[in-house]
Amino acid sequence: MSLLEIRDLHAGYGQMMILKGVNLTLEEGEIGVIVGPNGAGKSTTLKAIFGMLNITAGSIHFDGRDITGMSPEKLAAHRIAMVPQEDNVFPTLTVHENLEMGAYTRRDDFSHVLDEIYALFPPLKDKRRQPAGELSGGQRQMVAFGRALMIEPKMILLDEPTAGLSPMYMSEIFDRVIAINKTGVTVAMVEQNAKQALAIAHKGFVLANGHNSYTDTGRALLDNPEVAKSFLGG
Amino acid sequence: MNELVFFINKGIFAGAIIGSIYALGAIGVTLIFGILRFAHFAHGDMMTLGAFVAYAMAAALAAAGVTAPLPLAMMMLPVVMLVTAGMAIGIDRAFYRPLRNAGARGIVLVMASIGVTLMLQGVIRLFAGPSSREMYFNERKDIFRIEVPGANQMITLTEPQIALFIVTAIAVVALHYFLSRSRLGKAMRAVSDNPSLAQVTGISIETVVRTTWIIGGGLAALAGTMLALDVSLKPDLSFNILLPIFAATIVGGIGQPYGAIAGGFVVGYAETLAVFNWSVLLRPIARMTDGAFEVPPSLAFVPTEYKLMVPFVLLIIILIYRPTGIFKGRVL
Amino acid sequence: MASFTAGDNRRDLLLFAALGVLLLAVFMSQGTAYALRVTVEALCYALIAFGLSLQWGTAGLFNVGIMGFIAAGAFASMFISYPVNGAFWASDGPSLIGDIAVKIVIGAGLVFAVSRSGKLGLPKGLVTFLTLVTLAIAYLVVSQSLDPAARYIESEAGFVGGLGLPVYIGWGFAGVVAGAIAWVVGKICLGLRSDYLAIATLGIAQIIKTFLKNADWLTRGTQTVSPLPWPLPTASEIGFTAARSGYLVMTAVMLVIVYLLLQRAYGAPWGRMMRAIRDNEDAAAAMGKDVNRRRLQIFVFGCVLMGIGGAALIHFNTIFDPNGFLDLNHTFLIWVMVILGGPGNNRGAIFGALLVYIIWTMSEPVTLYIFDHIRTIGQSFGWQPPADLDSRALSMRVFVIGLTITLVLRFAPKGLMPERLSRKG
Numbered sequence: 001m002s003l004l005e006i007r008d009l010h011a012g013y014g015q016m017m018i019l020k021g022v023n024l025t026l027e028e029g030e031i032g033v034i035v036g037p038n039g040a041g042k043s044t045t046l047k048a049i050f051g052m053l054n055i056t057a058g059s060i061h062f063d064g065r066d067i068t069g070m071s072p073e074k075l076a077a078h079r080i081a082m083v084p085q086e087d088n089v090f091p092t093l094t095v096h097e098n099l100e101m102g103a104y105t106r107r108d109d110f111s112h113v114l115d116e117i118y119a120l121f122p123p124l125k126d127k128r129r130q131p132a133g134e135l136s137g138g139q140r141q142m143v144a145f146g147r148a149l150m151i152e153p154k155m156i157l158l159d160e161p162t163a164g165l166s167p168m169y170m171s172e173i174f175d176r177v178i179a180i181n182k183t184g185v186t187v188a189m190v191e192q193n194a195k196q197a198l199a200i201a202h203k204g205f206v207l208a209n210g211h212n213s214y215t216d217t218g219r220a221l222l223d224n225p226e227v228a229k230s231f232l233g234g
Numbered sequence: 235m236n237e238l239v240f241f242i243n244k245g246i247f248a249g250a251i252i253g254s255i256y257a258l259g260a261i262g263v264t265l266i267f268g269i270l271r272f273a274h275f276a277h278g279d280m281m282t283l284g285a286f287v288a289y290a291m292a293a294a295l296a297a298a299g300v301t302a303p304l305p306l307a308m309m310m311l312p313v314v315m316l317v318t319a320g321m322a323i324g325i326d327r328a329f330y331r332p333l334r335n336a337g338a339r340g341i342v343l344v345m346a347s348i349g350v351t352l353m354l355q356g357v358i359r360l361f362a363g364p365s366s367r368e369m370y371f372n373e374r375k376d377i378f379r380i381e382v383p384g385a386n387q388m389i390t391l392t393e394p395q396i397a398l399f400i401v402t403a404i405a406v407v408a409l410h411y412f413l414s415r416s417r418l419g420k421a422m423r424a425v426s427d428n429p430s431l432a433q434v435t436g437i438s439i440e441t442v443v444r445t446t447w448i449i450g451g452g453l454a455a456l457a458g459t460m461l462a463l464d465v466s467l468k469p470d471l472s473f474n475i476l477l478p479i480f481a482a483t484i485v486g487g488i489g490q491p492y493g494a495i496a497g498g499f500v501v502g503y504a505e506t507l508a509v510f511n512w513s514v515l516l517r518p519i520a521r522m523t524d525g526a527f528e529v530p531p532s533l534a535f536v537p538t539e540y541k542l543m544v545p546f547v548l549l550i551i552i553l554i555y556r557p558t559g560i561f562k563g564r565v566l
Numbered sequence: 567m568a569s570f571t572a573g574d575n576r577r578d579l580l581l582f583a584a585l586g587v588l589l590l591a592v593f594m595s596q597g598t599a600y601a602l603r604v605t606v607e608a609l610c611y612a613l614i615a616f617g618l619s620l621q622w623g624t625a626g627l628f629n630v631g632i633m634g635f636i637a638a639g640a641f642a643s644m645f646i647s648y649p650v651n652g653a654f655w656a657s658d659g660p661s662l663i664g665d666i667a668v669k670i671v672i673g674a675g676l677v678f679a680v681s682r683s684g685k686l687g688l689p690k691g692l693v694t695f696l697t698l699v700t701l702a703i704a705y706l707v708v709s710q711s712l713d714p715a716a717r718y719i720e721s722e723a724g725f726v727g728g729l730g731l732p733v734y735i736g737w738g739f740a741g742v743v744a745g746a747i748a749w750v751v752g753k754i755c756l757g758l759r760s761d762y763l764a765i766a767t768l769g770i771a772q773i774i775k776t777f778l779k780n781a782d783w784l785t786r787g788t789q790t791v792s793p794l795p796w797p798l799p800t801a802s803e804i805g806f807t808a809a810r811s812g813y814l815v816m817t818a819v820m821l822v823i824v825y826l827l828l829q830r831a832y833g834a835p836w837g838r839m840m841r842a843i844r845d846n847e848d849a850a851a852a853m854g855k856d857v858n859r860r861r862l863q864i865f866v867f868g869c870v871l872m873g874i875g876g877a878a879l880i881h882f883n884t885i886f887d888p889n890g891f892l893d894l895n896h897t898f899l900i901w902v903m904v905i906l907g908g909p910g911n912n913r914g915a916i917f918g919a920l921l922v923y924i925i926w927t928m929s930e931p932v933t934l935y936i937f938d939h940i941r942t943i944g945q946s947f948g949w950q951p952p953a954d955l956d957s958r959a960l961s962m963r964v965f966v967i968g969l970t971i972t973l974v975l976r977f978a979p980k981g982l983m984p985e986r987l988s989r990k991g
Contacts, residue, residue: 050434076436084434090427093420101424104417105436147435273761275630275768329972341628341760342975345901348630349971352898356965363954364961473772473893480765530710539780546769553754553762 001064003028003186004049004155009058011048017056018044020210024188026155026203031177031187033201033218035194035231040207042190043085046157049188050075050082063154076105081148085159085190088144091133095124098132098143102150110150117146120179138169145176155186162193174200194232198222206231235385237514242389245510251395251464253502254402258457259475260482260494261409262450264563268426268489269446270330272343277454278476279354282469284318284455285462286358289369296371307369307459308397314459315452322451323444325350331443351472358469366468369459394463401456406495409449413491418445426489474542478505481545485552487563496560505544508536574986578913581982585920592924602810603882604927605920609817610879612919614896615903616824616912617871623910623985624837625864626844627756628764632872633896634771637888638747639740639873641778641785644728644886646736647795651727659723662715669711673704716783725786733797737877744873745866747774752865756858763865771897778888785888792885813882820878821916824871828912840864841910898967899926905974908981917983929966933959 006024010017018041026032034042047053049060051070060068062078070078081102090098099117103110118125121142127135132143141161148156158177162170170193178200181187191197198204201218206227214227221227259277266274291314292306302309329346376393413419418441425432425442433439458471482501486493513533520529536543552559593601614636621627629635654660681697684690719726751770755763778785785791798816801809831837843850843857851857876896880886899922907918937959941951952958974981 052434072433073436073438082434084431087428088431090424090431092427093423097420097423100417101420101432101435101437104421151436267761273765275764329976332976336976338975338979341626341764342979344628344761344764345905346972346975348898348901349968349975352894352968352971353965354968356961356963356968359961360958360965363952363958365954473768477765477769477772484762484765533706533710535706535709537780540773540776542769542772542776546766546773549766549769550754553758553766557758 002026003030003063004032004188005061006045006049007059007061009045009048009055009060011044011053011055011058013053018210019048021058021212022048022207022210023212023215024205026186026188028154028186029181029184030202031181031189031200031218032203032205033194033197034188034190034205034207035192035197036207036213037231041210042207043159045207046082046159046188046190049157050080073105076151079151079154080157081151081153081155082157083144083148083159083161085161085163089132089135089140089147092131094129095132095135095143096128099124099146099150102147106151113150113152117149120149120176121146137165138172141165141169141173142176145180149180149185153185155188156180158187158189160190160192162191170196195222235382236387237518239382239385239387239389240514241510243387245507247389247391247395249503249506250499251398251502252506253499254398255457255461255475255498256478256482256502257495257498258402258405258453258460259479260486260498261405261491262453263479263483264486264489264491264494265422265426265446266450267483268563269422269429269442270334270343272340272347273480274450275344275347275476276325276351276354277450277479278472278474279351279358280318280322280451280454281458281461281475282358282471283321283354283458284314284451285369285458285467286362286469287317287321287455288314288459289362289367289462289467292369292371301372304397305370305373305375305394305463307463308394311401311456311459315455318455319448319451322447322454326443326447355469355472362469364469366466369463369467392464394460398460398464401460405453405456409491412449418442422446477542477549478502478545481549481552484549484557484563485559487559487561490559490561490563493559493561493563500560501545501548504548505541508544509534509538509541578917578983581917585917588924589920592928598807599810602807602814604924606810606814606817606882607879607927608920608923609814609821610875610882611900611903611923612821612916613817613824613878614872614875614900615907615915615919616821616828617868617875618900618904619907619909619912619915620828620871621865621868622904623908623915624832624840624844625861626760627861627865627868628760629767629865629868630764630897631751631767631769631771631774632900633891633893634767634774635744635748635869635872636876636879636896637771637774637778637891639744639876640880640886640891642743642873643733643736643740643877643881644785644791644794645726646729646731646739647733647881648728648730648791648886649795650730651723651725654719654723654725654727657719657722659715659719659726662718663726666708666711666715669704669708673700673708677701677704716781719783725782725791726784733795733881736881737797737874740873740877741870742873744876745870748866748869749862752862756861756865771893775888775891778891785886788887788889790885790887794881794884794886796884797881817878820874825912825916832912894964894967895926898971899923902967902970902974904981905971906978906981908983908985910985911981911983914981914983914985918981926963929963930960933962 002025004024004026006022009019009022011019022041022045024032024034024045034045036042044053048055051072055069058068059066062080065078067075067078090101093101099114103113118128123139124142124146127139132140135143161177162173165173174196177187177189189197198218198221204214204216204218204221205212206214206221214221214224216224222232259281263274263277266272288307288310291310295306295310300306329350330343333343333346378391378393378396379388381388413423421432421437422442422445424435424437425439429439478501482497483494484497485500486495486497511532511534513529513531516529516533520527589601589605592604614632618629618632621629677697677700680700681693683696684693747770751763751766755766779787781787782789796809798812799809804812839850840860843860847857903918903922904915906922907916908914934956937955941955944951
């Protein structure tokens with residue numbers, strides 16, 4: 001049984017349907033990357049998994065359980081976390097409080113997780129008392145990752161984690177994603193920088209017009225001349 | 235010296251008293267603004283509602299022959315706050331939540347809150363009539379006087395005024411610890427910062443909303459009761475107190491509880507000092523300088539009837555020059 | 567052009583027919599004189615409701631200070647059309663006022679000059695400080711001379727009086743004054759979210775009322791000004807019913823003219839643009855529409871209608887009474903009319919105004935009747951009703967207004983006659 005299994009998902013905002021038959025499976029410990037042109041429904045797929053829009057048909061199973069349309073609060077209990085693309089920190093809360101909020105649904109002692117996250121993102125430790133809104137873009141992204149990791153997720157959803165960051169930070173972010181994945185966390189990621197992202201992906205999904213155009217391993221998609229021509233810019 | 239005592243009584247203390255009331259009201263308004271994202275026009279009547287709950291309880295206890303070292307209405311404050319908080323949650327469930335769930339715009343909720351304010355006015359007047367009432371039953375209002383050397387007037391404070399300072403201080407400190415230390419308090423700030431991220435993080439928005447109403451309703455009851463104890467219980471507080479409270483909220487910065495406290499005192503003092511008769515302080519100076527200048531019999535910046543101008547002008551100035559308020563709140 | 571389908575028209579026709587029956591019942595049961603009064607007042611309210619429907623329905627602007635604009639318009643019209651007060655003009659009053667006006671001009675000039683003194687090389691902080699000090703001094707000087715002048719006028723002449731000009735000039739001026747106040751308020755608040763406009767209009771309404779109530783030298787304050795001139799042949803000339811009917815015709819004609827103008831504007835590109843701004847501000851702004859300027863236009867024009875409506879109301883009752891302007895009657899009742907009728911739909915505004923006003927006036931005797939029975943029944947069970955039961959009973963009407971607002975928002979957010987838009991546009 002796969003960890004995440006999306007079958008023929010149809011979803012949208014109100015009357016407007018954006019997803020028209022998305023299929024996506026991820027095994028435990030994999031990195032899955034969703035790429036495709038603007039408006040193909042990449043981010044929408046993540047939001048649909050996270051119960052943030054209307055699902056009209058299809059199903060989402062996680063770890064053998066049906067989580068179709070489940071609210072974000074309950075998903076946290078199933079240990080799924082998400083890092084949205086923009087506005088992904090609480091700006092007036094300190095770095096430390098941001099991380100604490102990540103563990104909002106936990107009732108147990110999570111101090112060891114805090115230590116792990118400070119070890120993973122050393123710059124955050126120095127700035128723990130500073131409001132997150134005052135940090136640089138890259139550091140804010142670290143806070144966002146850290147916040148999501150506080151529930152020790154089985155799977156983490158990343159919505160364009162490199163958007164708006166300088167190229168220097170970009171490879172750093174991909175390194176972090178690999179590091180997080182190495183600890184056993186399954187990653188589902190939407191990316192604009194398709195080439196770099198597919199290079200670290202176990203699986204790749206090319207979406208167009210709200211459904212899968214190509215589904216293969218990351219390597220195979222990079223090597224596929226048609227994918228390269230239509231979606232990776234030659 | 236007499237003039238100075240007069241200034242302490244009518245300027246410094248009076249400003250602190252009304253400032254505390256505004257601050258307690260503005261904390262609620264600013265939290266509701268920050269978390270539910272609408273200007274709660276029913277807050278003034280919620281204060282009146284709280285005061286009437288206190289009145290009813292005190293009247294019932296007095297009729298039962300209960301006596302206490304403090305005024306009954308003051309003794310019952312914790313219960314009154316809880317009851318009013320419960321009513322606030324009930325109002326939210328009945329009138330605001332359905333609109334929120336239907337995805338109504340913020341301004342529709344403002345309208346609904348005006349509907350609620352009219353309903354509260356109607357109900358309060360139906361049960362209590364339009365006249366004002368005394369909150370004291372078998373007790374009397376204790377007055378404390380401090381003699382000042384060289385003055386035949388005394389610094390005067392009444393029991394409810396002292397109690398008001400104490401409960402305001404307690405409320406502010408408690409709120410500070412709640413917001414900065416407790417899990418729920420931090421979650422409230424998180425929702426105020428970024429509601430969609432808070433949802434993604436798994437924070438229950440409904441729990442936060444309920445907490446907001448408990449704090450807002452409780453503090454409104456506190457402010458309403460203390461004001462009624464200090465002056466008298468009037469059913470038509472509503473719009474006259476609403477404007478200064480909104481002004482305090484915006485001056486302090488929307489969504490900023492500490493700003494609301496500061497804003498409350500700024501508005502309270504601005505109002506008090508604007509209607510204060512400054513001739514009182516100028517007269518001794520004129521005497522000392524052998525009448526070098528003539529002091530008009532009354533020299534106030536604003537006649538008392540136009541007191542409402544003060545919060546309004548403050549509001550306008552802040553909207554023009556610094557819409558985020560002193561504490562850099564949100565601009566909606 | 568906003569298109570009405572046959573089905574919509576049938577429904578409107580039915581609703582208006584029902585309203586006609588209700589109106590007829592009022593005429594039959596309450597007598598012509600009373601029913602005429604209710605109808606004329608309802609039509610004045612309909613004019614005001616047009617203003618709100620324009621602001622709220624078309625542009626999404628939230629005005630909680632309608633009462634203030636009505637009062638301002640009413641005062642303006644009273645001032646223009648009330649007979650000249652000879653005692654005032656013969657006294658030193660005019661020269662005192664002229665004196666104050668000169669002081670204001672000099673003060674404003676000084677403040678302006680000081681605020682520009684940065685050009686002389688003074689540091690910015692000092693300039694701000696000096697400007698504030700000059701402003702405070704100028705303000706104190708003016709307000710100090712205002713007080714004795716006001717007292718002098720009150721004791722010598724009662725009040726300033728009017729200008730004795732024809733009533734229709736007064737009504738025009740009513741629109742101008744209300745619009746001017748709206749321009750200032752709108753200029754400050756329209757760039758911000760509508761909550762701020764709500765708070766500011768609430769404030770300005772209370773302040774206008776406070777001013778009219780306390781400026782006895784200008785408005786006679788609580789002593790009220792009456793009788794105001796009647797714009798048509800008066801009751802003593804042509805009889806009571808004829809005079810009131812004349813007024814009814816005049817307000818009806820005014821209403822129809824405004825209705826036709828508004829309908830044209832709604833269908834024109836201007837109306838489409840306004841709806842676009844209301845429904846999606848960002849998109850409209852991106853298309854290069856100057857959103858705030860358009861909103862300011864609407865806000866001002868809506869308030870002009872409110873001012874004229876207010877003037878029409880007080881001239882019908884021939885009395886200017888600052889205490890007669892109430893938030894409940896002159897702001898929230900109008901809100902109920904508009905949201906119940908259907909915001910953004912002028913037929914709805916007329917329908918809502920007539921329906922709500924009839925129910926409102928009828929509710930007073932009905933409430934008292936019901937509570938009379940409650941009293942009788944209660945007393946038979948040994949209940950001692952409070953002496954002020956009647957005034958308490960009437961507060962139930964406030965409750966009902968509030969309840970109506972919340973219920974309509976929840977269950978019929980588009981009102982009884984929803985706004986209709988052509989899909990083609």
